[in-house]
Amino acid sequence: MEETISLRDLFQVLRKRLWLIALITIIAATISAVISFFVLTPVYQTNTQILVNQAKSEQQLYNAGAVQTNVQLISTYNDIIKSPAVLDKVIDQLNLDSSAEALSGKIQVTSSENSQVAQITVQDTDAKRATEIANATASVFQKEVPKIMNVDNVSILSKADLAASKSPVKPQPILNIAIALVVGLMVGIGLSFLLEYLDNTIKTEQDIEHVLELPVMGVITNIKNVPKVTNVQHPDMTARVPQRGETFGS
16 A cells, blocks of 8 residues: 655654754754854964066067966966975974975965966964965065076065954854754754654554554544532432421421
8 A cells, every 4th residue: 555645744743853853953053153162273364466477578568478378387386386395495484383285285376267366375273374474485486486487477466464364264153053053954854754754653543544454443532521420419309307296397
């Protein structure tokens, strides 16, 4: 016999397990808030921009071939910036207690398509240190690229500013709590349906028909608060035993 579940049945399951869904959701949001505010270390981000541009010649103010060459060089420069040849000097300059590989994980170099501007982004648990690393990386790269590539076409377009990086970019408590609420809600709903599926007790007449495959002939209802019957005699029905010397009617 094919079993069908109506939308009403689904809502009844959710209503019956509403306390479980709410409990799991609240616990998930609370754990996320505690971790975001008290466990995770804030991470600050800052960035500086460099411009890859050949010096202009007196005969030609704009050279399309030179611009295209500079754009292609940016991909190479991205790898050079994160190489030990540059980062080792940054570490020595700032006296950082870190390796070039560890420092490279904090640095990200990006550039827009067909753009001569590259952006050096640094993330660190200290805002001041992140600003110093970004500026030092750009400065060291500008000095070292002529020795490495035998070209002098890099200039610093903008430096990292400490005031602009005082707000942490990670963690994001509001976003983490919102994600925890959604995840907790999904887990609560899934667990509710799982418990309902595993519950094989008989509760309704339909369950009896489904299990025994027999029609239900009758149902005994549960009557509650039935008033009790008390023996109360009417005053006119009481009998009086006559005393000696008395007759009925006297």
